Amino acid sequence: MEQKLKSEFTKQLILDESFKLFYQNGFKTTSVDKIMNATNLTKGAFYHHYKSKRDLGLEIISTKLQQRVYDGMITPLYEEGNALDLLETTFSSRLKSFSLFDKRHGCPMNNFINEIADQEEVYQIALKRIIEEWKAALIHLLERGKKDDIINNSISSSAVAIYLISAFEGVRGLRKLYNDDQILDEYIEGLTLYIRRLKA
Numbered sequence: 001m002e003q004k005l006k007s008e009f010t011k012q013l014i015l016d017e018s019f020k021l022f023y024q025n026g027f028k029t030t031s032v033d034k035i036m037n038a039t040n041l042t043k044g045a046f047y048h049h050y051k052s053k054r055d056l057g058l059e060i061i062s063t064k065l066q067q068r069v070y071d072g073m074i075t076p077l078y079e080e081g082n083a084l085d086l087l088e089t090t091f092s093s094r095l096k097s098f099s100l101f102d103k104r105h106g107c108p109m110n111n112f113i114n115e116i117a118d119q120e121e122v123y124q125i126a127l128k129r130i131i132e133e134w135k136a137a138l139i140h141l142l143e144r145g146k147k148d149d150i151i152n153n154s155i156s157s158s159a160v161a162i163y164l165i166s167a168f169e170g171v172r173g174l175r176k177l178y179n180d181d182q183i184l185d186e187y188i189e190g191l192t193l194y195i196r197r198l199k200a
Contacts, residue, residue: 011049013039014049014050021034022112026115035056057123058126065108065127072097073090073134077140078137083144083148084150084195087142092188095187095188103181112127113127135162152200
């Protein structure tokens with residue numbers, strides 16, 4: 001039992017430290033050696049849990065990245081309340097909640113998409129799964145808003161969902177270019193104007 005707990009702790013440490021390094025420095029430039037230096041573990045400990053950095057990257061996507069998107073951008077969309085208010089609050093509150101580190105380094109999922117999604121199909125599939133679940137949550141909320149006569153029935157819920165995701169991910173990337181939050185404030189202002197146009 002003690003050995004099992006130690007093994008689980010080791011694996012979690014590798015996940016935590018590699019996520020930090022991938023987020024800060026990029027996936028491609030972060031070697032297994034750098035991860036092991038950060039964890040103070042041996043390479044043997046790494047290869048006990050993962051066959052390769054590729055396998056580690058897939059687990060980072062399916063755990064760390066997915067959890068971030070679920071907690072911040074998917075779960076809130078299933079809460080009770082006015083659909084338009086939930087849309088605006090979810091996107092604007094998430095932006096306002098980011099630390100300075102998060103703002104300077106952008107969205108870790110989007111960083112992965114830009115860096116490795118076109119390299120291997122397995123990465124593409126894993127990252128696309130997160131986007132599709134986010135899109136599905138948005139469509140669900142938009143359709144609920146239509147039934148509640150809050151959202152205009154003539155709009156395409158799928159098109160709005162993709163637009164909202166793309167705009168959010170885009171401004172996360174753009175913020176890396178600036179030293180202050182003005183671009184985020186302007187995004188939130190534009191988001192409010194856009195969401196008002198969805199009203200029934």
